[in-house]
Amino acid sequence: MSRLPSLFISHGSPMLALDAGPTGAAWARIAQSLPRPRAVLVASAHWLTSLPAVSTTASPATIHDFHGFPEPLFQLQYTPPGAPAVAERAAALLAAAGLQVGIDPGRGLDHGAWVPLKNMYPTADIPVFQLTIQPREHPAHHLRVGHALAALRDEGVLIIGSGSITHNLRELEWDAPADTAINEYVPAFQQWVYDKLLAGDQAALLDYRKQAPGAQRAHPTEEHYLPLYVALGAAGPDAKAERLHTGLTNGGLAMDVYAFH
Numbered sequence: 001m002s003r004l005p006s007l008f009i010s011h012g013s014p015m016l017a018l019d020a021g022p023t024g025a026a027w028a029r030i031a032q033s034l035p036r037p038r039a040v041l042v043a044s045a046h047w048l049t050s051l052p053a054v055s056t057t058a059s060p061a062t063i064h065d066f067h068g069f070p071e072p073l074f075q076l077q078y079t080p081p082g083a084p085a086v087a088e089r090a091a092a093l094l095a096a097a098g099l100q101v102g103i104d105p106g107r108g109l110d111h112g113a114w115v116p117l118k119n120m121y122p123t124a125d126i127p128v129f130q131l132t133i134q135p136r137e138h139p140a141h142h143l144r145v146g147h148a149l150a151a152l153r154d155e156g157v158l159i160i161g162s163g164s165i166t167h168n169l170r171e172l173e174w175d176a177p178a179d180t181a182i183n184e185y186v187p188a189f190q191q192w193v194y195d196k197l198l199a200g201d202q203a204a205l206l207d208y209r210k211q212a213p214g215a216q217r218a219h220p221t222e223e224h225y226l227p228l229y230v231a232l233g234a235a236g237p238d239a240k241a242e243r244l245h246t247g248l249t250n251g252g253l254a255m256d257v258y259a260f261h
Contacts, residue, residue, distance in 0.1 A: 002035045005242075005259040006146070006159040006234035008227060009116050011045075012255055014066050017076055017115045023255050024119040026245035030257065031120035038156030039083040039127040041090060041149070043142075043230040044112030045163040045223045049132040052145055053102035054091050056084040060128065061108035078114035083127035086157060090131065090149055097148035102132075112162040131230070133163075135223045139206045142226045146233020159234040161227030165190055165254035166218040183252045185214030190246070190254045197232075197241035197258060205232070228258075235260035 009027070016023055041054075046065055062077045087103075094101040109117075113130055131149075134141060149159060166186050192212045196204045208225075209215050219225045232239055239260045247255040 004034060004037060004153050004156070004158050005261045006153060006161070006231040008161045008163070008231040008258045008260070010164045010253075010255045010257060011112050011116050011162045012164070012249065012253060014069055014073055014111045014115055017111070017118055018070075018073055020119050023245070023247060026257060027116050027119040030244050030259075034158065037126055037158035039086045039129065040117065040121075040158045040160060041086070041129055041131055041152065042109075042113040042117070042160045042162050043131040043133060043145075043227045044110055045133055045227055046110040046112040047107065047130055047132045048135050048223055049102065050134060050136065051100045051102055052094055052134065053104050053132045054087040055107035055130045056082070056087045056103055056105045057107060057129075058082045058084055062114055063108045063110045065110045076118075078109065078118045078124055080117070080121070080124040081127045083129045086127065086152070087129040089155075090129075090152060093151060094145065094148050097144065099145065099148060116160075116162060133223055133226050133230075135221065135226070137226075139208070139226065139229045142229035143202070143206065143233040146230040147236070149230075150234050150236055153234060159231060161229070161231035163224035163227035165193060165225075165228075165256045166252060167224035168217055168220055168252060170220070171217070171252050182248050183217075185217045186248060186252045186254055188213040189215065189218040190248075190256065194243060194256070197243075200239070200241070202232070202237075205229075231258070232260055
């Protein structure tokens with residue numbers, strides 16, 4: 001079985017489930033370029049716990065974990081099968097690495113998972129399960145979580161960290177036209193991440209809060225950035241980064257997608 005890369009996906013607004021535009025086309029193209037996975041693991045910024053946990057439900061429901069959007073968005077369903085056995089395998093790998101891990105037998109798929117997957121695998125026939133993010137833990141913890149799960153890549157599992165390269169909702173302009181000026185800190189932070197990932201400078205990436213320009217504005221809270229480290233860790237200490245898509249929307253939301261090999 002071919003080893004799959006791990007991915008970091010900036011999942012953007014839930015509205016991408018209705019009109020994904022260039023971002024959705026990029027997601028679909030990326031999925032088509034990869035071997036068909038046996039299962040997909042999504043570490044989502046929208047499932048937060050104090051300790052790592054995996055979902056083992058056999059039939060995950062679609063979670064509409066947002067409000068204030070048009071009603072058609074709430075009617076959408078994405079209902080792939082779950083992957084209980086693979087989730088249990090992931091839990092065992094985390095435990096073997098010395099991490100405490102929880103099991104959630106009822107968790108469905110939040111929009112950090114189903115919005116991109118709806119574009120990547122629209123027939124919903126690939127099993128999916130989720131992994132939590134620990135917002136009180138540092139990047140190094142999430143890199144360790146990714147390292148613990150690396151063996152899954154040789155077992156046909158596509159590991160996805162789903163968050164955002166920048167995520168400051170207070171500074172976004174949701175109804176802004178395409179030519180709206182971008183806050184200057186956004187491309188500066190975006191470029192810094194790109195440079196450090198391609199250079200393999202994990203020390204700088206782990207210290208991004210102090211070293212990256214505009215880090216505090218790019219991520220007032222860290223939960224949307226931490227999935228990057230799960231994906232990076234899953235590719236091992238010598239991970240090679242490849243940017244598969246880039247974009248800027250709403251005056252400050254970076255939509256970059258990375259593969260780690």
